[in-house]
Amino acid sequence: MRIKQSLSDQISKCIAENYDVPVQEFEFQATRKEFRGDLTVVLFPLLKKLRTNPKDLGLIIGDHLKKNTDLVEDFAIIQGFLNLIFSNDHFLDHLNEIRKDEKYGFSKTKHPKEVIVEFSSPNTNKPLHLGHIRNNLLGFSVSRILEANGHSVVKTQIINDRGIHICKSMVAWQKYSDGETPESSGLKGDNLVGKYYVKFDEMYRAEVQNLKEKGHSEKEAAREAPILKEAQEMLKKWEDGDEAVMSLWNKMNNWVYAGFRATYQDLGVHFDKNYFESETYLVGRSFVKKGLKEGYFFEKEDGSVWVDLSDEGLDEKLLLRADGTAVYITQDIGTAIERVKDYNIDKMVYTVGNEQDYHFKVLFIILKKLGFDWADQLYHLSYGMVNLPEGKMKSREGKVVDADDLMKEMTNTAQEIGEELGKLEGYDEVQKLKLFREIGLAALKYFILKVEPTKNIIFNPKESVDFQGNTGPFIQYTYARIQSILRKTTFNIDEKVSDHQLNTKERELMKSMMEFPETVQQAGEQQNPALIANFSYELVKKFNSFYQEHPILGDNDHTTKVFRVQLAKSVGQTIENAFYLLGINVPERM
RNA sequence: AGCUCCGUAGUUCAAUGGAUAGAACAAAAGUUUCCUAAACUUUAGAUCCAGGUUCGAUCCCUGGCGGAGCUACCA
Numbered sequence: 001m002r003i004k005q006s007l008s009d010q011i012s013k014c015i016a017e018n019y020d021v022p023v024q025e026f027e028f029q030a031t032r033k034e035f036r037g038d039l040t041v042v043l044f045p046l047l048k049k050l051r052t053n054p055k056d057l058g059l060i061i062g063d064h065l066k067k068n069t070d071l072v073e074d075f076a077i078i079q080g081f082l083n084l085i086f087s088n089d090h091f092l093d094h095l096n097e098i099r100k101d102e103k104y105g106f107s108k109t110k111h112p113k114e115v116i117v118e119f120s121s122p123n124t125n126k127p128l129h130l131g132h133i134r135n136n137l138l139g140f141s142v143s144r145i146l147e148a149n150g151h152s153v154v155k156t157q158i159i160n161d162r163g164i165h166i167c168k169s170m171v172a173w174q175k176y177s178d179g180e181t182p183e184s185s186g187l188k189g190d191n192l193v194g195k196y197y198v199k200f201d202e203m204y205r206a207e208v209q210n211l212k213e214k215g216h217s218e219k220e221a222a223r224e225a226p227i228l229k230e231a232q233e234m235l236k237k238w239e240d241g242d243e244a245v246m247s248l249w250n251k252m253n254n255w256v257y258a259g260f261r262a263t264y265q266d267l268g269v270h271f272d273k274n275y276f277e278s279e280t281y282l283v284g285r286s287f288v289k290k291g292l293k294e295g296y297f298f299e300k301e302d303g304s305v306w307v308d309l310s311d312e313g314l315d316e317k318l319l320l321r322a323d324g325t326a327v328y329i330t331q332d333i334g335t336a337i338e339r340v341k342d343y344n345i346d347k348m349v350y351t352v353g354n355e356q357d358y359h360f361k362v363l364f365i366i367l368k369k370l371g372f373d374w375a376d377q378l379y380h381l382s383y384g385m386v387n388l389p390e391g392k393m394k395s396r397e398g399k400v401v402d403a404d405d406l407m408k409e410m411t412n413t414a415q416e417i418g419e420e421l422g423k424l425e426g427y428d429e430v431q432k433l434k435l436f437r438e439i440g441l442a443a444l445k446y447f448i449l450k451v452e453p454t455k456n457i458i459f460n461p462k463e464s465v466d467f468q469g470n471t472g473p474f475i476q477y478t479y480a481r482i483q484s485i486l487r488k489t490t491f492n493i494d495e496k497v498s499d500h501q502l503n504t505k506e507r508e509l510m511k512s513m514m515e516f517p518e519t520v521q522q523a524g525e526q527q528n529p530a531l532i533a534n535f536s537y538e539l540v541k542k543f544n545s546f547y548q549e550h551p552i553l554g555d556n557d558h559t560t561k562v563f564r565v566q567l568a569k570s571v572g573q574t575i576e577n578a579f580y581l582l583g584i585n586v587p588e589r590m
Numbered sequence: 591a592g593c594u595c596c597g598u599a600g601u602u603c604a605a606u607g608g609a610u611a612g613a614a615c616a617a618a619a620g621u622u623u624c625c626u627a628a629a630c631u632u633u634a635g636a637u638c639c640a641g642g643u644u645c646g647a648u649c650c651c652u653g654g655c656g657g658a659g660c661u662a663c664c665a
Contacts, residue, residue: 321663328665357594358660468628469614477628485625548630
């Protein structure tokens with residue numbers, strides 16, 4: 001980063017000396033591996049402006065850099081590309097900086113922001129599934145990436161603990177459970193409540209079918225099914241504070257929270273602050289009413305409240321139902337307002353699937369209409385769906401990949417592979433299990449995070465997630481090998497190396513490692529963990545290739561040994577830091 | 591129907607508008623008396639179609655085609 005900046009300055013100066021037209025910005029790219037060089041200046045964009053040809057321009061710039069910097073030792077011009085060759089000392093100096101920096105890649109910013117990152121935000125009527133896993137991993141990783149860029153982050157979620165969905169589980173539990181509890185059934189709380197959500201849907205569909213057979217239209221049947229009516233009445237009672245309903249609601253939600261806690265812990269994510277829809281929807285409702293009074297919204301004959309967004313090219317949107325109960329967006333209005341009250345924030349990131357793109361567009365406009373200037377600082381981190389080969393996951397129909405089950409499976413696979421390889425001599429069962437969990441989870445997390453957030457993922461449960469190649473375990477493995485080398489090192493490695501001539505693989509590895517700070521910055525700007533994942537993989541591939549070809553502790557020359565151990569250690573540190581940003585642990589052995 | 595996102599090897603993913611489109615898995619071949627073979631080294635294989643902008647397009651624009659999502663008094 002700093003290298004490109006100082007090169008830019010020098011080239012700028014050079015052009016000012018030789019041409020009439022000033023230029024400040026230049027295009028750099030890593031030199032392709034088939035050519036000699038470390039960094040390439042793309043000359044094409046400059047040719048027209050300066051009315052010259054690549055050869056002349058390249059020579060002028062190349063000569064200038066060679067004379068005026070310690071960095072550039074030589075250069076070559078191929079077509080419109082000026083390939084710069086860096087001095088050996090430059091790499092030695094850089095390694096000396098990196099190896100002392102445990103936080104290598106992380107930086108401060110001149111403009112630190114206070115950011116709220118929302119992710120997870122589950123409904124309390126069913127257990128978490130693979131879709132939630134993607135959400136959690138993205139949100140958690142983006143939080144860490146923002147922190148690594150010098151911002152301060154509050155990790156939060158809005159727990160959707162009220163609404164028609166939970167009433168559905170409650171009604172079904174009341175009617176069909178015989179008082180079943182997590183204790184009596186041995187079921188995890190969220191699974192138990194989810195079971196009755198599925199049960200509700202089953203009964204509902206049967207009733208709709210029944211009504212249709214009695215001659216009702218499809219639409220009518222869907223609206224008039226008695227069990228749905230019951231759920232709606234329960235929601236109304238809930239909003240009125242009915243004691244029996246509240247007590248059932250509390251009981252069932254607590255079952256679910258216990259379940260969620262376990263899942264979050266297994267997944268390795270946590271939050272700084274939870275918001276509950278049951279507490280924020282009232283705030284939302286009062287602001288909707290305020291907006292109504294002030295004329296931003298309007299009321300229909302049946303008493304429902306709407307906002308007209310046709311000026312923005314959108315539709316009318318419901319904000320309060322005719323019976324006065326709140327809808328999803330009502331609470332989101334309240335939650336946002338509460339958060340701004342609680343924290344002095346510059347920015348808020350909502351990690352929510354792209355199926356809600358429209359919802360957030362509307363939400364941000366509404367907040368703006370209500371007169372909140374901070375509405376401009378809200379950002380929807382939209383990501384693609386995780387689908388099954390046969391289509392969308394559907395909790396109601398039981399067509400889901402359960403989060404707990406999946407993590408368990410990943411651990412089991414890691415265990416099978418690990419036991420077969422049998423390299424864990426001296427580890428007891430507890431240590432082994434911890435390691436297998438780390439590896440299984442790494443496979444899963446990396447599998448999800450390496451994909452560009454905007455893209456949909458098709459997850460085929462029959463094809464297991466890989467543990468070889470471009471995977472989390474592969475990168476962990478490289479880290480573990482490096483730790484093994486460090487354990488076997490018997491000499492002092494803090495000695496400063498100043499006379500080692502780097503070979504090709506060592507140079508490649510250094511170049512790769514030096515890209516890390518810029519990658520972290522980009523990942524922060526784009527809120528994209530996939531960049532970190534891809535970086536990690538490139539780095540690790542280069543390390544393995546180097547390690548295969550060159551001995552580290554086995555070399556005859558002392559200085560070379562010291563240099564290579566330092567290099568390996570720094571690569572290990574970089575892997576650890578990169579994986580920290582992805583929320584993945586790195587093991588000492590595997 | 592309208593709006594949004596996505597189309598790259600058989601599969602899963604890469605590629606700030608730049609050089610011969612990179613990897614992994616699967617397939618084929620090789621590497622272990624040596625610091626961990628979950629590794630390394632080879633081989634074969636892809637930009638949905640048609641235009642446009644540009645010195646240069648996987649990337650930007652227009653129009654198709656294909657997939658997903660949204661347009662709910664669901665969340």
